[in-house]
Amino acid sequence: MKELEDILLTTSQIPLAKKTVLNISYTANIIKDSISNTLKPSDISIEQFNVLRILRGQKGKATNLQDIQSRMVSKMSNTTRLVDKLILKGYVERFVCEKNRRKVEIFITSQGLNFLEEIDPLVAGAEANITSPLSQEELKTLNNLLTKLRN
Structure with missing residues (x-):
């Protein structure tokens, strides 16, 4: 996964659409892993x-x-x-x-x-931790953009 992150951050030759989709997929996996780890002790x-x-x-x-x-x-x-x-x-x-x-x-x-x-x-708590780097305004913007992608 670290390899993918390095590619996303350093390669300007990747088309922006591809970079965006990879970034969303990579982030979704990180979020899913975090929530899974939170739920795991409860089986x-x-x-x-x-x-x-x-x-x-x-x-x-x-x-x-x-x-x-x-x-x-x-x-x-x-x-x-x-x-x-x-x-x-x-x-x-x-x-x-x-x-x-x-x-x-x-x-x-x-x-x-x-x-x-x-x-x-x-x-x-896990959700708050995941989203903590973003301000409330950034979270609103991100939600609006992700909703726009699905429509």
Whole structure:
């Protein structure tokens, strides 16, 4: 990774578009590693954490696998497997609808909500640490630019 950083910083021959995409990809990996390391002692992945946050956002209402998948940051995640792992940890419950056996409802448990209360400050600290070199104005600008890239 250090090699890539050196190339990005020292090579002016790389087209700006390529340099930008490489820089964003490199930074995304650093951010993902930092958040993963924060979650690792709690034996939870970023994707599992994301599922829990999605379910918390439902405010007690049921949701299904398709809704969770559509809200995932990483669209490549195997949502069924993630939910299964969270069920084993006691953070999530799954119910099959008696009237329509194909309909599966997923809820966050009180244990899952308590876990999020414990881990949220740690993740917030990691996020603050990651973004600490930037001012509030720079963060706003960066967010606006990244949103613009996605649209």
